[in-house]
Amino acid sequence: MESIIRKRPKLLTFVCVLGFTWIVFSFPAVFSPSVKKLGDWYPALFGLIVAVSFISYIGVWHMKRWGVSLFILAFFVKEIILILINDINYIGIVFSSLFITIMVFYYKRMDVNL
Amino acid sequence: MxxxxxxxxxxxxxxxxxxxxxxxxxxxxxxxxxxxxxxxxxxxxxxxxxxxxxxxVQSLGDDVVFIEKWPWAFDGDYPWWKYMNRPLPDYNELDEIIQQCNGAQSAAFLISSQITIKHQSNSIENVTIICASHQYEKVKNFEIADGRYFTEIESSSGRPVAVIGDVLAKALFPNQSPLGQTIKINGAKATVIGVFKKEGESILGGSPDTQVLVPVNYARSLIDIHNENLDPQIMVRARPGISNDELIAELTGLLRSMHKLKPLVEDNFSLNQTSLISxxxxxxxxxxxxxxxxxxxxxxxxxxxxxxxxxxxxxxxxxxxxxxxxxxxxxxxxxxxxxxxxxxxxxxxxxxxxxxxxxxxxxxxxxxxxxxxxxxxxxxxxxxxxxxxxxxxxxxxxxxxxxxxxxxxxxxxx
Known part of the structure; x- marks a missing residue:
């Protein structure tokens, strides 16, 4: 299927900008002493989630459906880990759910190609 | 593929x-x-x-409570003027603690000082001497690599025997066994009966590698064991299954009765534990x-x-x-x-x-x-x-x- 350039709605631009800002702040948290204390592999796991989230925002920025799928996947993996370590962030869940709702709303307008 | x-x-x-x-x-x-x-x-x-x-900290013992005059406090609020009038922990209190404190597995009285030790022409200054009662071995975590610890009789009668650190042994007795040799502690003779296992530098200081351990009853002839500068303290180790808090509660009651303190009067002793340092x-x-x-x-x-x-x-x-x-x-x-x-x-x-x-x-x-x-x-x-x-x-x-x-x-x- 041929890829076509699609105009990104302002609301999605806003979501992506917020997302990129979140990534900038989350990135140092990957190797923070508090995450390191949880276990040897937790920084790697959080790093993977941050990287996947970052890639998903780029996908959404370019109006790609894989961006939304990746974002939802990253969100669930992150929340499962946070539940397992008993560090649930309700504000984070609310924001992410809102982002997912907005992304899903515009999902049909997005491109199926890479 | x-x-x-x-x-x-x-x-x-x-x-x-x-x-x-x-x-x-x-x-x-x-x-x-x-x-x-x-x-x-x-x-x-x-x-x-x-x-x-x-x-x-582990070598000091995480289940050990230290009875001292001064508390281990690191914050700004330190009313030293209250602490300075407190009595020093006394050797005579040790027996009563051992007999009456149910939560205590063992207890030892000790003092420490800096001395000079000699063997023939070899001399080492500023060596830490630990003068301890017999149960010190059960309270403090250390191992003896060579030789043995004091016997009960040696401790109670104050025989001139000493256990020395690995660094001291190598410095005073190069190429020979230190066991059975005589060292001079502030001019008084003592026989080396043991050498501590080498532990290396400790971040808190006080590595046994550079220490000499003698019975406190022997130390009476060398130094004034009631001197405040020698930092007298009683170390009490909790029985297995007894928490430090339980031990502290029991020791508080016991020491208050020993010091004859009235109910509303503040404690005139400090019960310190290693978790404070950690x-x-x-x-x-x-x-x-x-x-x-x-x-x-x-x-x-x-x-x-x-x-x-x-x-x-x-x-x-x-x-x-x-x-x-x-x-x-x-x-x-x-x-x-x-x-x-x-x-x-x-x-x-x-x-x-x-x-x-x-x-x-x-x-x-x-x-x-x-x-x-x-x-x-x-x-x-x-x-x-x-x-x-x-x-x-x-x-x-x-x-x-x-x-x-x-x-x-x-x-x-x-």
Missing amino acids: IFFGLFKESVFFAINALVVNKLRTFLSLLGITIGIFAIITVFTVVDSLEQNLRKS KEFDSLFEIVGIAGWIIGGFSILVGGFGIANIMFVSVKERTNIIGIQKSLGAKNYFILLQFLFESVFLSLIGGIIGLLIVFTITQLAGDSIGMEISLSRSNVILGFTISILIGVVSGFVPAYSASQLDPVEAIRAS
């Missing part, structure tokens, strides 16, 4: 691109090397110091860790920008090659992976070099400062994680933009 073939090919392309531009590769991975070096060095030093501290150091290490995290974080961020920049240049340089690859049927993900691998490799090599530098430094520093500093598995994993993460994050945008290029326009690009 086709995917793995493409995967292999994209890895090959990436390695080839890095090898062709050696100087550029070296300069761009420097940022990551410095970042990983900074952050992992700080974490390694903090972890090693923490480990050494825990070892030192807690204080924990907060210090946390601050150092956060400082290292911030410094290293910024270095890595700068390194990441360097890699992103070099990847954009790389994409620009190879635009027509990308066009040819795409016109020959290369998929978008193939182009994407090719550049992404290049960036991850670049970052990973930088990280590995950084980790190797840290490893070399820890080996050299550990030998020279006499403290065990080691690059832990968790820090190695962290180093690799950060490197890969930086590679993915900084390389994805250039890689993605390369994968989205139009083949015709890309071939035309000069």
Whole structure:
């Protein structure tokens, strides 16, 4: 299927900008002493989630459906880990759910190609 | 299978691109090397110091309560004028504690001082002498490598016997066994009956390697054991299953009755425990860790920008090659992976070099400062994680933009 350039709605631009800002702040948290204390592999796991989230925002920025799928996947993996370590962030869940709702709303307008 | 073939090919392309531009590769991975070096060095030093501290605290005994005149307090509020009028812990209180305190497994009275010890022409100044009652062996965690500890009779009768540290033994008795030899402690003779097992430097000081242990009843003839400067204290170890808090509660009641304190009068003794030291150091290490995290974080961020920049240049340089690859049927993900691998490799090599530098430094520093500093598995994993993460994050945008290029326009690009 041929890829076509699609105009990104302002609301999605806003979501992506917020997302990129979140990534900038989350990135140092990957190797923070508090995450390191949880276990040897937790920084790697959080790093993977941050990287996947970052890639998903780029996908959404370019109006790609894989961006939304990746974002939802990253969100669930992150929340499962946070539940397992008993560090649930309700504000984070609310924001992410809102982002997912907005992304899903515009999902049909997005491109199926890479 | 086709995917793995493409995967292999994209890895090959990436390695080839890095090898062709050696100087550029070296300069761009420097940022990551410095970042990983900074952050992992700080974490390694903090972890090693923490480990050494825990070892030192453990040797003091985490189930031991110290009865002293002065409390171990590290905050600003320290009413010393109240503490200075308190009575000193007394040797006579020891028997009563051993007999009446149900939560105590063992207890020992001890004092310490700095002395000079001699053997023939060999002399060592400022050696720490520990003068302890018999149960010291059961309260303090130490091992005797050579010889034995005092017998009950030697302790109670105050025989002139001593257990000396490994460093002292080697210095006073080079090339001979110290057991049965006589040393002079402040001019008085004592027979060496044991040598402590070598423990190395302790972060809290007081390593047994440089200490002499004698029975407190022997020490009476050498020094005034009631002198406040000798820091008299009673160490009480809890029975298995009894927590420190329970022991402290029982000791408080017992000492208050021994000191004949009325209900509303404040305690005139301090019950200290090693967790106070651990807690204080924990907060210090946390601050150092956060400082290292911030410094290293910024270095890595700068390194990441360097890699992103070099990847954009790389994409620009190879635009027509990308066009040819795409016109020959290369998929978008193939182009994407090719550049992404290049960036991850670049970052990973930088990280590995950084980790190797840290490893070399820890080996050299550990030998020279006499403290065990080691690059832990968790820090190695962290180093690799950060490197890969930086590679993915900084390389994805250039890689993605390369994968989205139009083949015709890309071939035309000069």
